[in-house]
Amino acid sequence: MTASWDNDTSGLGAIRGNAQLRRLLVAQAPADLADWLDFTALAALLAYGWKVDPLVFALLAVAMGLPYLLVGPVAGVIADRLPLRGVMIWSNVAKAGATALFALAQDWPVLLALVFLRGAFDSFFTPARQASIQALTAPGERAAMNGLSLGLNQAAKIVAPGLGGMLLVALAPAEVFLLNAGVSALAALLLLRLAPISRAETGAAAGGMLAQLAEGLHIARDRPALSNALGLMALGFFGVFLYDSFFAPLTRDFGFSEIQLGFILSAVGAGGVAGALFSGGAGRARPFRQIAFAMAASGALVAAVGLSAALAVAPPYPVFFAGSAFVGFTSAAALVPIRTVIQNETPPSHMARMAALGEAINTLAILSAPFIGAAIAGATTLGHAFVAGGAVALLGAVLAMRADRA
Structure with missing residues (x-):
């Protein structure tokens, strides 16, 4: 660090x-x-x-x-x-x-x-x-x-x-x-x-567009905290979008109504707002530890929901509603310190391209994960897509804890 x-x-x-x-x-x-x-x-x-x-x-x-x-x-x-x-x-x-x-x-x-x-x-x-x-x-x-x-x-x-x-x-x-x-x-x-x-170190780098894109990648590679943050962000988005598209059929299989689904999706969003605000006020000294705790909590809960679905055991609606809000909370709580690490580890002259690189990596994860999740659900059950998403988040928690100890 x-x-x-x-x-x-x-x-x-x-x-x-x-x-x-x-x-x-x-x-x-x-x-x-x-x-x-x-x-x-x-x-x-x-x-x-x-x-x-x-x-x-x-x-x-x-x-x-x-x-x-x-x-x-x-x-x-x-x-x-x-x-x-x-x-x-x-x-x-x-x-x-x-x-x-x-x-x-x-x-x-x-x-x-x-x-x-x-x-x-x-x-x-x-x-x-x-x-x-x-x-x-x-x-x-x-x-x-x-x-x-x-x-x-x-x-x-x-x-x-x-x-x-x-x-x-x-x-x-x-x-x-x-x-x-x-x-x-x-x-x-x-x-x-x-x-x-105004920005410090705002001088443009030598070389053309491709050279400057490559320079951004080199900076990420040479700064372990920065590369860890970018990787964890992509891993987090990939894990979420393995199962995100299947909330509606999952709630249908659990016997919840369309109106209840609307409340569940609102709970996820409201949890995200609360998690972002909470994370912004949390401690800043060890951001990767905060990321690890958030991803571990989210991964365990999502995997538990997936196992429940795979076993055809429907949780009570209030429990599922509260759990959905908590998943939204922990997802946002992990993202805030990731963004902060990226800003603190990137030279000002390269900040915009590093943010864009993060967006590109996230988009690649978002565009690919739903198809992989659909393949998992098609080969097994909807619940297994949630288990896979939870497992990815738990892997992220392990990697974040390793980054914290580095």
Whole structure:
């Protein structure tokens, strides 16, 4: 562990007194909301308006995720070369334009191409935001700031799809798309309130795009704490998405209703918000120990649920509801210290590309894990996909504990 983990007793108090951080968080709220506000409208247009084949929904998931894998790493390098404030502003402006074009799409291939384009523009925002958090905070403040930032992101994932569904009661999908474009434009306007963000060591590295991408990989390889954090983040996402798609059929097999499923999914999201905020205020001296405890608790619980399903033993609904909230809590509690390690271990001149590299690795895990989980469930039972996801989290806990002792 490097000296960047020296004890800094600032935290939430310092964030409250930092106008730049407050403005960044305020702008992040509509930026994150815009990621999910029109998701219900997209699904409704495809399912009810155009009545597409199920394959198109799989392609929608690919169109939403692939930009962060293909464009994201390049976006990170570009964000490291340019002023962060400008990158975040223009990312949201371009995202607003792409979203507005959704309203003009007349068939699903065009719509999915626009979804990919919007994701490509959005892939600039998160790396620049993570680099901004690093630039605007001292090492001891970053856990608290990451907790608040992740908490906002989790809250947006809870609120936005439901709000989008409510909007469809009064608006056509095209109108929802235009409204969501306005939300991204609002994020850009709020980002104008930020002063220019200065960074140490911001000189661009020699060489072209590929050389600078390779340099980011070399930095990750040469810093064990950084490579451990990136690996644990990818492992965590992979484990979750082995079983995440099967919550609905699992609850059906347990005899829970559709309404109860809705409450369960809300509990996972609310647990994620609580876990992010709790983790941001937890101790910062040994982040890998916190990651290990969170992944161990989550893995054990998910594996237990999977064994229960494999044995056809349904838990009581209140127990399953509470367990779902706890899984959301522990998942977020592991992610906050991971992000903090990445920020504390990465040189400022490379922070955006390192954040983009993390996003790309996560996306690869997210896109591959559901198919592996489906293969496990198809060959055995749904429960075994949950057991596999829990086992991956437990492996992550072991690796995190080893990193803590290194």
